[in-house]
Amino acid sequence: MAQRYVRVQAADGQIHYGLLQLGREVQVLDAPPWLNGHLTDLELAAETYSLLAPCAPSKVVAVGKNYADHAAEMGTPVPDEPLLFMKPSTAVIATDGIILYPSQSRRVDYEGELALVIGERCVDCTPEQAQGKIWGYTIANDVTARDLQRKDGQWTRAKGFDTFCPLGPWIVRDVSPGARLQTFVNDASKPVQSAFIDQMVFPPDVLVSYISQAITLLPGDVVLTGTPEGVGALQVGDRVRVEIEGIGYLDNTVALRSPEPLLDSQLQAEDL
Numbered sequence: 001m002a003q004r005y006v007r008v009q010a011a012d013g014q015i016h017y018g019l020l021q022l023g024r025e026v027q028v029l030d031a032p033p034w035l036n037g038h039l040t041d042l043e044l045a046a047e048t049y050s051l052l053a054p055c056a057p058s059k060v061v062a063v064g065k066n067y068a069d070h071a072a073e074m075g076t077p078v079p080d081e082p083l084l085f086m087k088p089s090t091a092v093i094a095t096d097g098i099i100l101y102p103s104q105s106r107r108v109d110y111e112g113e114l115a116l117v118i119g120e121r122c123v124d125c126t127p128e129q130a131q132g133k134i135w136g137y138t139i140a141n142d143v144t145a146r147d148l149q150r151k152d153g154q155w156t157r158a159k160g161f162d163t164f165c166p167l168g169p170w171i172v173r174d175v176s177p178g179a180r181l182q183t184f185v186n187d188a189s190k191p192v193q194s195a196f197i198d199q200m201v202f203p204p205d206v207l208v209s210y211i212s213q214a215i216t217l218l219p220g221d222v223v224l225t226g227t228p229e230g231v232g233a234l235q236v237g238d239r240v241r242v243e244i245e246g247i248g249y250l251d252n253t254v255a256l257r258s259p260e261p262l263l264d265s266q267l268q269a270e271d272l
Contacts, residue, residue, distance in 0.1 A: 002246065004170040005033050005136065007056070008049040015052065018044070020170060033171075034119035034135040034219050053094045053167040054138050055117055057222040060087040060165055061211050062113075062142055064155075066200050066226025073229045082202050082210045085155045087142070087224070091165035095250050100163045100257035101236050105145035108234050108254075111227035112183035112242035114197050115140035116204055117171050122217040130208035133217070136171040139242050139250040140224050141183075143234075166242075166252045167222065177203075179245040181228060185238055195228030197244070 004020040017037055018026040024046035029037035032055070064083040065071040071078045093099070101108055119135025142159065143166070149158035175197070183193035202210070207223060217223070234240060234254050243249040 002172040002174065004172060004248075005054065006170045007052045007054050008044065009052055010044055010049050016042075016044070016049075032220060034117070051094055051096070051169060053092045054169070054171045055167075055220045055222065057089055057092065057220050058218050059089060059215075060092065060222045060224060061085075061215060061217070062087055062159070062224035063202070063207055063226045066202055066207075067195060067228040068199075068201060069195070069229035070227055070231065073231070078201055082207055084211065084214075085159060087165045088160050090162055091143075091160055092167050092222075093163050093165070093252070095166065095169040095252065097166060097252055098163065099141075099143055099166065099234070099240070099252050099254045100161070101234070101254055102145065102161050102257050105148055105158075107145065107147040109144045109146045109231050110183055110185065110192075110234055110240045110242075111142035111144060111231050112181055112193050113140045113142050113227050114175070114179075114181060114204075114225045114244060115167060116208065116223040116225065118208070118217045118221040118223065119219055121219065122208060122212045125209050125212045127205040127209040130212060131205040133208060133212075134204060135219075136173050137175045137244075137247060138168060138171045138222075139244050139247055140222070141166040141240065141242050141250060141252065142224055142227060144231075146233075165224075166250055168250050169248055172247050175244065175246045179247075180243075182243045183230065184241045184243070185232070185234065188241065191230075192232055193228050193230035197225075199228065200225060 028042040031037035143164040182191040
C-alpha cells in the first residue's frame with residue numbers, strides 16, 4: 001500500500017502532518033512533508049485525533065470542462081486552452097465533513113475530481129518542470145451551485161460557498177494514469193460518474209504549467225483537474241462518495257445550511 005500522508009488534529013488541539021499506519025495510528029512529522037518534514041517520535045493512537053483536509057492551501061485553482069464527455073453533457077465544446085477558476089480556501093472541508101446546502105440555490109451538484117498538491121513554488125514552468133512541482137495526489141469534490149453558475153455568468157459564488165471543496169482523505173505520492181475515478185450518491189454499488197483519469201483533455205503537468213504562467217502556485221496549494229461526465233444534483237440528506245484507485249475515497253454528507261454558523265467541530269474543518 002502506498003504511503004498515506006495525513007493532516008490531523010490531536011486531542012489537545014494541536015494540528016500535525018503525519019504518516020497513516022495500517023492500524024490507523026499516525027506517526028507525526030515535524031513539518032508538512034513537501035517542506036521536508038521528518039518523522040518524529042510522536043505517534044497518535046487511532047481514535048485520538050480528527051482527520052482534517054490533508055493540506056491547508058492558500059488557494060485552490062480549478063479547471064473546468066477537462067473531460068470531453070463532460071463538456072458535451074454541459075452543451076459546450078472542449079476549450080482550446082484550460083478553463084480556469086478558483087475556489088477559496090474557506091471552501092475546503094475534510095472527508096466526513098458536511099456539505100452545507102445554501103438557501104440561495106435550488107440545484108447543487110457533485111463533481112468528483114483528481115486533485116494535485118503542489119510541493120514547490122511554481123511560476124512560469126514548462127510542463128516538464130511542472131511535473132516535478134506536483135508533490136502528490138488526493139481526491140476532491142468540486143461542489144457547484146449549478147443554478148447560480150448559470151445565473152451569475154461567472155463561477156465565483158457558485159463554486160465558492162463554504163464547504164464546497166471536500167478534500168482528502170489523504171495524499172499519496174503517485175497515482176496510475178489509468179486509475180479509475182468513480183462517484184457514488186447514497187448507493188455504493190451504482191456509480192454516477194466513472195472514468196479513467198487519463199481521459200483528461202489536458203494532463204496534470206500541462207495544467208500546472210498553464211496555471212503557473214498566470215498564477216504563482218505555492219507549496220500546499222491544490223489544483224483540481226476537472227470532472228468527467230455524470231454530474232448531477234445533490235439533495236439534503238445525501239451521502240456522496242468519490243473514489244480514485246490507488247488513493248481511497250472521500251465521503252461527505254449534505255445538510256441544509258443553518259441560519260446560525262455551525263461549530264467548527266461539526267464541519268470537521270478546523271484551521272483551514
